[in-house]
Amino acid sequence: MSDDSLVRQNAGRFCRQHVEPHLHALDHFPDEPLPSGFLEGIASLELEDLDTNEPEGLAMLAEAVRTMAEAAAAPAAIVLADAVARALPATAGERRLGACPLYADVARPTYRLALRHTKGGVEISGRVPFVVNAPVAAWMVLPAADAEDVDGTFLVHVDADQPGLTVGKPLLTLGMRGCPTADVVLTNAVVRPDRCTPLAPDAFERFFGPAAALVAGTAGASWRAATAYARERVQGGRPIVEHGEMRSMLAEMGADVSVCDMARRALVARDGIDRREAITLFLRARQAAIRVADLGVQVLGGNGYMEDYGQERRLRDARQGGCLLGRPDALRMEIADLI
Amino acid sequence: MTTAIEPDGFERDYPVLAYLSRYGVGHVQDLRDILEEAAAFRRHHIDPVALDVDRQAMADPCYVADGVLEAAARQGWLTTMIPRLLGGRGLPLGATMMALEELSVGCLGLANLIAAHGLALCTIAGTGDVQRMAEVCRELVLSSANGRPALLSTALTEPSAGTDYEDEDLLRLARLSSEARPAPGGYILGGRKVFISNGSIAETHVVIMPTDRKRPVESLAAFLVRRGTPGLSVGRVERKMGQKACPAAELVFEDCFVPEDRRLVGAPVMRALDLALGATRGAVGVFGAGVARAAFERALAYARTHEHEGRPLIEQQWAQFRLTEMRRNLMVARAAYVEAMLSNELFGLASLLRPNALERAARLLPDAVIDRLPVERVVGSRLVGEAFARAIAHMSEAMIGVSSALGAHGKVTGTDMGMRNCELALDLMGEDGLRHDRGVEKLFRDARLLQIYEGTNQLNRMEVHKRLIAGGVQRV
Numbered sequence: 014m015s016d017d018s019l020v021r022q023n024a025g026r027f028c029r030q031h032v033e034p035h036l037h038a039l040d041h042f043p044d045e046p047l048p049s050g051f052l053e054g055i056a057s058l059e060l061e062d063l064d065t066n067e068p069e070g071l072a073m074l075a076e077a078v079r080t081m082a083e084a085a086a087a088p089a090a091i092v093l094a095d096a097v098a099r100a101l102p103a104t105a106g107e108r109r110l111g112a113c114p115l116y117a118d119v120a121r122p123t124y125r126l127a128l129r130h131t132k133g134g135v136e137i138s139g140r141v142p143f144v145v146n147a148p149v150a151a152w153m154v155l156p157a158a159d160a161e162d163v164d165g166t167f168l169v170h171v172d173a174d175q176p177g178l179t180v181g182k183p184l185l186t187l188g189m190r191g192c193p194t195a196d197v198v199l200t201n202a203v204v205r206p207d208r209c210t211p212l213a214p215d216a217f218e219r220f221f222g223p224a225a226a227l228v229a230g231t232a233g234a235s236w237r238a239a240t241a242y243a244r245e246r247v248q249g250g251r252p253i254v255e256h257g258e259m260r261s262m263l264a265e266m267g268a269d270v271s272v273c274d275m276a277r278r279a280l281v282a283r284d285g286i287d288r289r290e291a292i293t294l295f296l297r298a299r300q301a302a303i304r305v306a307d308l309g310v311q312v313l314g315g316n317g318y319m320e321d322y323g324q325e326r327r328l329r330d331a332r333q334g335g336c337l338l339g340r341p342d343a344l345r346m347e348i349a350d351l352i
Numbered sequence: 353m354t355t356a357i358e359p360d361g362f363e364r365d366y367p368v369l370a371y372l373s374r375y376g377v378g379h380v381q382d383l384r385d386i387l388e389e390a391a392a393f394r395r396h397h398i399d400p401v402a403l404d405v406d407r408q409a410m411a412d413p414c415y416v417a418d419g420v421l422e423a424a425a426r427q428g429w430l431t432t433m434i435p436r437l438l439g440g441r442g443l444p445l446g447a448t449m450m451a452l453e454e455l456s457v458g459c460l461g462l463a464n465l466i467a468a469h470g471l472a473l474c475t476i477a478g479t480g481d482v483q484r485m486a487e488v489c490r491e492l493v494l495s496s497a498n499g500r501p502a503l504l505s506t507a508l509t510e511p512s513a514g515t516d517y518e519d520e521d522l523l524r525l526a527r528l529s530s531e532a533r534p535a536p537g538g539y540i541l542g543g544r545k546v547f548i549s550n551g552s553i554a555e556t557h558v559v560i561m562p563t564d565r566k567r568p569v570e571s572l573a574a575f576l577v578r579r580g581t582p583g584l585s586v587g588r589v590e591r592k593m594g595q596k597a598c599p600a601a602e603l604v605f606e607d608c609f610v611p612e613d614r615r616l617v618g619a620p621v622m623r624a625l626d627l628a629l630g631a632t633r634g635a636v637g638v639f640g641a642g643v644a645r646a647a648f649e650r651a652l653a654y655a656r657t658h659e660h661e662g663r664p665l666i667e668q669q670w671a672q673f674r675l676t677e678m679r680r681n682l683m684v685a686r687a688a689y690v691e692a693m694l695s696n697e698l699f700g701l702a703s704l705l706r707p708n709a710l711e712r713a714a715r716l717l718p719d720a721v722i723d724r725l726p727v728e729r730v731v732g733s734r735l736v737g738e739a740f741a742r743a744i745a746h747m748s749e750a751m752i753g754v755s756s757a758l759g760a761h762g763k764v765t766g767t768d769m770g771m772r773n774c775e776l777a778l779d780l781m782g783e784d785g786l787r788h789d790r791g792v793e794k795l796f797r798d799a800r801l802l803q804i805y806e807g808t809n810q811l812n813r814m815e816v817h818k819r820l821i822a823g824g825v826q827r828v
Contacts (some may be wrong), residue, residue, distance in 0.1 A: 031465070040409070041411075044407070044410065046412050080531060114783070115784035116782060116786070117783065121661060123658070123659070123660065123782070142783065142787075143783040143784075143786070184787050184788070184789070185407065185787070185788035185789075186786050186787055186788065187778075187785075187786045187787075187788075187793035187797070188786075191627075198543070201736065221781075245514065247527055248513075248515055248522060248526075248672065249516060249518055249522035249525045249526065250519065250521075250525025250526065250527070251525075258810050258813075310800065310804075311803065311804070311809075311810070313809065314514055314515065314610050314804055314808055315509065315514050315546070315547045315804055315805070317804070318592055318594075318800065318801055318804055319547075319590050319591065319592055319593075319594070320590075320591040320593070321591070325592075325593035325797075325800070328593075328800070329593070329797070332778065332796065333786055334785060336778070336782050336785075338777075339782070340779065340780070340781070340782030340783075341779040341782070342670065342671070342674065342779050342780050342782075343660060343782070344669055345670075
């Protein structure tokens with residue numbers, strides 16, 4: 014059995030045990046607690062051992078993320094945020110769960126902490142919103158700017174019990190609700206200088222692949238749900254799959270699922286792909302995934318809007334997944350800059 | 353030579369009405385007044401609670417914002433279209449629609465909680481059964497004055513037939529599970545109705561069922577069934593993606609006996625639905641315009657207060673273009689619903705309900721005087737009933753076709769524009785748009801239902817094609 018298959022098998026087992034029976038609770042976090050054993054189940058997958066600098070490690074991460082996202086995107090986002098956080102050399106050895114602002118373009122973050130060198134170390138203050146995994150992580154990576162050199166961005170590695178660190182209440186979000194996310198505030202927190210790493214502009218580029226895998230997972234699940242429903246549901250005396258407009262919608266969905274998968278494969282393989290192409294492919298994949306999920310809701314009609322059928326959750330997850338690794342509008346402008 | 357007049361805010365936002373006002377149409381001032389009143393209601397009663405209500409209903413789908421409903425009822429927002437002679441506000445359809453846009457900017461779910469009974473009222477009016485119309489209107493007016501409105505719901509959709517009920521050709525072939533079997537002295541209703549807006553809290557349900565499942569179009573009937581009628585129970589209250597402030601419930605009919613006099617009489621029910629949906633689909637387009645505006649206003653506020661790469665978003669050309677597109681989408685949605693509204697006032701159901709001179713005079717009377725008038729007996733009389741039924745019967749297919757098609761067009765356009773603006777706002781705001789406390793993700797969740805209820809947008813496109821394209825545009 015290949016490594017990819019093993020990862021897929023383990024992730025699938027995890028979903029059957031800890032995700033599928035608990036979709037309601039996961040989707041009602043933080044108003045309901047996370048299912049017991051959920052986070053432990055993620056830890057048991059031991060994905061932290063994957064070296065995402067290597068093609069094999071990145072491919073396995075993408076496969077795990079995609080498999081999970083087919084069941085629900087929340088655990089996939091937890092795994093992805095953890096992998097992004099441990100991408101720095103300074104955090105590579107961490108065994109515990111990590112957190113990071115997964116929706117920020119870390120190379121050009123909108124929100125940065127202010128960093129100041131003092132005799133006792135590096136003093137950090139400020140607020141970073143929407144830090145994924147922050148309420149449950151043991152440590153986190155946060156973007157900061159040197160007060161004397163605002164053009165330089167650093168990534169600061171802080172422990173969850175760092176004095177001066179406050180993690181806000183878990184946020185209620187559009188999608189991926191079972192992925193604990195919170196605002197983080199640091200007030201005159203002092204860390205060792207080796208905890209601040211100057212940011213290489215391409216440090217996180219490789220994660221567009223796993224991010225595309227996440228949205229591809231939601232798209233695949235939407236596609237399967239919609240085609241199954243269209244075969245069953247009867248309107249005007251015949252299955253809706255036989256209605257002309259429905260066939261057109263399903264064809265559109267099928268094409269978009271292919272777009273997602275092609276983008277995912279190209280991004281994970283990273284064969285000669287530069288940052289501009291990576292952003293372009295991810296934006297196309299996210300657009301396609303959102304469209305598939307949206308059409309899925311429409312195919313299911315009133316049922317698509319109800320929690321029971323899961324399609325409205327897939328749409329929310331796809332929409333939120335579409336904001337990973339940077340604001341879509343900001344990423345579009347970055348493509349222009351790179352051209 | 354004419355002198356150009358600088359448009360004020362109202363004229364900029366509603367050019368069609370500004371045009372009309374300059375040519376002497378007198379009710380434009382009423383529209384301005386009603387808009388201001390609706391905006392004040394939204395600011396005081398909807399904006400401050402919308403997010404909290406959404407979150408409470410997320411935990412408990414049966415939750416109802418009683419305070420908002422009570423305030424809306426006392427201030428007459430549930431009786432805007434009910435004739436003044438029956439104690440309502442007697443406003444034209446257009447005024448009601450514009451007020452609805454204002455309310456829906458604050459919260460689509462709460463706006464629907466306040467307005468969903470409109471479909472029931474329109475369905476009753478569409479049958480021409482003025483006696484029942486007068487009865488339910490008076491009950492709604494009196495109960496609203498007490499702050500505990502006797503809401504109405506419309507029970508149409510079934511588990512295996514939703515869209516089918518809204519198209520004659522589909523209905524003939526539909527797999528219906530409900531039926532109202534004739535029985536001595538009335539009918540025995542059986543079956544399930546689902547996704548009924550306000551179904552769990554309505555006092556009266558307008559229930560649509562065939563009396564013979566084999567001839568669903570010809571035998572389609574409408575019944576007024578009160579809450580608590582033996583054999584009627586509320587099933588599950590749905591957990592929805594959005595519009596959580598307006599509960600959607602299942603109604604279960606098990607050998608539910610309804611006496612003959614609770615069946616609406618007059619025009620065929622299929623025609624009544626046609627007339628009713630022609631009016632209410634335009635109102636869903638209004639909701640679309642409302643959410644398009646809400647998304648635009650939030651994105652604009654965000655762009656003014658946030659930076660990207662060291663410069664305010666609002667100063668960056670690409671962001672300015674996004675905002676301009678959102679503003680355009682709002683205007684497109686408005687234009688479509690104004691067309692729907694005007695065509696309905698000219699040719700559709702609203703043309704029958706348009707305030708006449710007597711009705712306008714009644715507006716000058718205080719509630720206490722109206723309450724003492726024997727209007728229910730007069731309006732509900734056989735004479736008036738026959739006149740109303742004649743008026744419905746004389747409506748040409750072309751008239752109904754145009755108003756129905758433009759209602760459908762307003763619905764499709766408004767709701768698609770509403771969704772588009774939510775998407776644009778989310779893209780602009782990134783992670784800030786994804787959090788509940790910012791309100792934009794709620795707009796997205798709420799707006800998505802608009803493309804589904806009152807007939808999916810696919811069905812409404814079919815309606816436009818059937819009425820306006822397939823047979824060539826007919827003059828009315």
